Amino acid sequence: MRKSKFNVAIALSVAALTAFTTACQDTTVPTDGGGETSTEASSGGEGGLKLGALAPSTGDLSSIGQNMPVAAQLAVDTINMCGGVNDADVTLIQEDSQTDPTAGGAAMTKLAEVDKVAGVVGSFASSVSSSAVDVAVRNGVMQISPGSTSPVFTERAAAGDFDGYWARTAPPDSYQAPALAVLAKKQGFDKVSTVVINNDYGAGFEQEFVKAFEKLGGTIVNKDNPVRYDPKAATLDSEAAAAFAGEPDAVLGVLYAETGSILLKSAYEQGLSEDVTVLLTDGVYSPDFTQQVGTTEDGKSIIAGSLGTVPGADGQALADFETLWVEETGGEITAFVPHSWDAAIAMMLAAEKADVNTGEGIRDNLRAVTNEPGEEVSDPCEAIAxxxxxxxxxxxxxxxxxxxxxxxxxxxxxxVWQVNEDASLEVIDTVSPVDAL
Structure with missing residues (x-):
């Protein structure tokens, strides 16, 4: 890395970002997607590159998703401060997916057909991206998800369904599930039960985990009767009881925060979770989740000792990005924030390379700016220059x-992260899926 900070860091300020956000909040446009609104940067010149951000600001994944469009906006602000793309400022239009496939599909339709964006950062939930991606492909919009990890997208891409208009900066669950299986075996767990949210993310992760865990010599207690819960169910008591039945050493929970917390709290209240470790994934990597699950009578987290995995961030640009993030937001980087930043930066670099502000241009030049054999560069302003x-x-x-x-x-x-007794989350290790692949 040639520079200790991004070139633009000195030019940005918290006050400027706050003023920008305030201006955005004053420009809301209702859509036909169930009450969603869009937020458009006032600096975007007519004819300049338009990007969208489709993330769960509300709904089951909002505790993780709220920072994703903030990261995308910061990326756009950064590139605009060093000249924009193709001699004009970039505009970012933000939409709330509501963690709902129907709302997310409607939001993508608006972004593609009304706002005429060239690319979209998002969505997070695999079920939402599954709904949105066909709209993006049909309209020639490049979609890069920072967190949709279902293996379904790999299968569909390989079948030619996306025509190259799909990518993701978070690795698929075909890697994460084996990594969690390796972790389970390292912890000495021989028998694991599973409970997953009934969508592409949950079912896909479960399938990959079962395959990897059995390859490592483990047993899936409820393999013949998998527990897949409806996120819209009134209660999850029976699902909790089924998941913890059969005396497993651990229970794999592929959950979303709001509904997953209800399920695990139910297991505790039924006296099922004592001496059983809960294995978790990226979908609940948030302090909000552990707080929602609740505490025992002595004030300790109900799920203290639970272990999970989450795609890590270890890029050359991470240290400088962390500095910029803290300066501009005042908070710590949360899960998938670096992946959201990279998705936005990559699309802007590709558009500059293409010399056109179109989804096709981004698609055709994405690998040219991110893959070998070019000169390695991590500073976005240096890269675009x-x-x-x-x-x-x-x-x-x-x-x-x-x-x-x-x-x-x-x-x-x-x-590898664990839940502490005070409900805080702590990264304690790293794990590779290689032993289970």
Missing amino acids: MIREGKEINYQGASGNVEFDDNGDLAGSYD
Whole structure:
């Protein structure tokens, strides 16, 4: 890395970002997507590159998703401060997916057909991205998700369904599930039961975990009767009872925060979770989740000792991005924030390389700016300047080495996190899926 900070860091300020956010909040446009609103940057010039951000500001994944559009906006602000894309400022239009496939599909339709964006950062939930991606492909919009990890997207990309208009900066669950299986075996768990949310994310993760855990010699207690819960169910008592039946050493919960907390609290209240470790995933990696689950009579987290995995961030640009994030937001980086930043940066670099502000241009040049053999560069302003000079680059992101394969996937590292007695989350290790692949 040639610079200790991004070139633009000194030019941005909390006051400027706050003023920008306030201006955005004053410009809301109702859509036909069930009460959603969009937020458009006032600095975007007519004819300049338009991007969208589709993230769960509300709904089951809002505790994680709220910072995703903030990261995308910061990326846009950064590039605009160093000249924009193709000689004009970039505009970001934000939509709330509501963690709902129907709302997310409607929001993508608005972004693609009304706002005419060239690319979209999002969505987070795999079920929402499944609903949105066909709309994006039909309209020639490049979609890069920072967190939709279902293996379904790999399968559909390989089948040619997306025509190249799909990628993701978080690795698929075909990597994360084996990593969690490796962790389970390292913890000495021989018998594991599963309970998952009944959608692409839950079912896909479960399938990959079962395959990997059995390969490592483990037993899935409820393999013949998997527990998949309806996120709209009135109660989850029976699902909790079924998940913890059969005396498992651990229970894998592939959950969303709001509904998952209800299920685990029910298991505790039924006296089922004592001496059983809960294994969790990225979908609930949030302090809000542990607080929602609740505490015991002596004030300790109900799920203290639970272990989970989450796509880690270890890119060359991470340290500088962390500094910028803290300066501009005043908070710590949360899960999938670096992945959201990288998704937005990669699309803007690709558009500059293409010399056109279109989804097709981004699609056709995405790998040219992120993959070998170009010169490695992690500073986004330096990267876009090099593209303007006609140089070949290999962008190194904050989340990691953003090296997309033919299906839009990339490999990644995984952090191991645990729930402490005070309900806080702590990263305690890393784990690789290699032993289970």
